[in-house]
Amino acid sequence: MYLTPFQERMLKGEFGWVYAKALEIIVKVGEALGSDRLVEISHAHVSGVSYSNIGEPGLDFLRDFYREMPRFRVYTTINPGCVDYGMLSQVIDNKYLGKQALIDEALVGMGAKPVFTCIPYYHRPPLPGEHLAWGESSAVIFANSYFGAMTNREGGPLALASALTGFTYYHGLHELENRVARVLIKISPLIYNKPLSLAGLWIGENVRKVPMLEIKEKPLYEIKALLAAMAASGSHALAVLDGITPKGTYKTSIEETITLEFSDVEKYIGETPGTSETVLGYVGCPHTHPEELVILRRLLEKYREPKRGRLLVTMPPEIASTYSSIVRLLLSRKVDIALGTCPVVSVLRKKYDLMLTNSGKAFFYMRKIHGLKVGIASLKEIVESIYT
Numbered sequence: 035m036y037l038t039p040f041q042e043r044m045l046k047g048e049f050g051w052v053y054a055k056a057l058e059i060i061v062k063v064g065e066a067l068g069s070d071r072l073v074e075i076s077h078a079h080v081s082g083v084s085y086s087n088i089g090e091p092g093l094d095f096l097r098d099f100y101r102e103m104p105r106f107r108v109y110t111t112i113n114p115g116c117v118d119y120g121m122l123s124q125v126i127d128n129k130y131l132g133k134q135a136l137i138d139e140a141l142v143g144m145g146a147k148p149v150f151t152c153i154p155y156y157h158r159p160p161l162p163g164e165h166l167a168w169g170e171s172s173a174v175i176f177a178n179s180y181f182g183a184m185t186n187r188e189g190g191p192l193a194l195a196s197a198l199t200g201f202t203y204y205h206g207l208h209e210l211e212n213r214v215a216r217v218l219i220k221i222s223p224l225i226y227n228k229p230l231s232l233a234g235l236w237i238g239e240n241v242r243k244v245p246m247l248e249i250k251e252k253p254l255y256e257i258k259a260l261l262a263a264m265a266a267s268g269s270h271a272l273a274v275l276d277g278i279t280p281k282g283t284y285k286t287s288i289e290e291t292i293t294l295e296f297s298d299v300e301k302y303i304g305e306t307p308g309t310s311e312t313v314l315g316y317v318g319c320p321h322t323h324p325e326e327l328v329i330l331r332r333l334l335e336k337y338r339e340p341k342r343g344r345l346l347v348t349m350p351p352e353i354a355s356t357y358s359s360i361v362r363l364l365l366s367r368k369v370d371i372a373l374g375t376c377p378v379v380s381v382l383r384k385k386y387d388l389m390l391t392n393s394g395k396a397f398f399y400m401r402k403i404h405g406l407k408v409g410i411a412s413l414k415e416i417v418e419s420i421y422t
């Protein structure tokens with residue numbers, strides 16, 4: 035691999051072993067993939083920061099780096115941790131508070147912004163063509179597809195190495211030649227009556243090449259859920275969104291056209307709550323966007339308190355403070371609000387029979403992680419099934 039004189043010096047350890055090790059990881063992975071140079075990045079998003087996911091080995095790894103007091107060389111954000119930073123949730127168990135604090139101290143000490151979110155683009159929307167090194171599959175696919183930024187789907191250690199060095203290997207989705215849509219997917223009108231994450235689950239499972247999606251105008255939160263579901267059930271990191279993905283950040287060479295019918299996606303609707311079951315409604319995977327908060331406020335205004343189960347809403351701490359009046363209204367309706375975390379990366383305090391969510395990604399993970407039955411429903415259906 036070609037390295038600039040500066041990169042050579044970093045690799046030789048001139049700036050300390052942490053930077054040398056971080057660059058070595060990037061160079062080794064890049065060489066294994068056939069990359070011949072590095073590229074500067076403007077934003078690293080580090081996933082793999084939740085104690086309940088990375089445990090003691092992950093904590094030790096981060097603390098070893100932190101002991102040398104390095105600083106991230108680029109703007110860096112971090113994924114959710116395993117605790118509710120608002121300390122109000124009765125659904126999320128804060129049993130690893132102390133361990134998570136050690137992880138957070140290391141990351142923030144190295145210079146990460148303590149955003150604790152899987153929607154880092156809320157804090158810094160990337161520009162078209164900008165090179166990034168992001169972990170977190172839902173954020174990666176959103177960056178590439180919605181903003182036209184360029185990032186591969188990195189694991190936590192690789193994104194951390196890029197935060198430290200400011201570089202990633204030039205390969206994959208950093209190159210325009212690899213951003214070619216080959217399968218055109220049309221979504222039939224009936225699907226639009228349901229959450230678009232249903233379509234995402236199908237595409238993730240059934241389409242291997244980069245898809246181009248013809249979607250009717252849809253709010254950002256529906257696109258976020260659609261893309262996240264695709265990335266969870268498949269290995270997608272880019273979907274060209276016709277009329278949305280910025281021109282010049284992709285090419286098209288359509289080989290096949292698929293029309294997605296309601297009957298294709300129906301099976302992902304999953305379970306509907308039986309009368310005796312305990313239900314956890316869940317909104318916020320990926321983290322709740324202000325657009326969804328406004329809808330939740332409208333839906334919840336007329337109710338006083340849940341009739342069955344609980345509605346959990348997860349969001350970044352900063353959205354909660356910026357939209358505090360909506361959060362207060364939700365809290366007054368006994369919504370359980372957890373900040374900077376989500377059930378994918380944390381422990382639940384008690385067992386529920388069924389989760390009702392608008393998220394295809396949660397549908398994919400909750401059964402595996404928490405052994406819950408899961409059903410997919412719209413925001414309105416979720417609120418009504420908990421509050422009426």
Ligand SMILES: C[C@@](O)(CCOP(=O)(O)O)CC(=O)O
Pocket residue numbers: 080081082083084087088113114169170171172190378379399
């Ligand atoms: C499922 C996933 O959202 C879990 C995030 O956990 P972590 O930040 O990698 O611990 C990871 C991903 O989708 O990339």
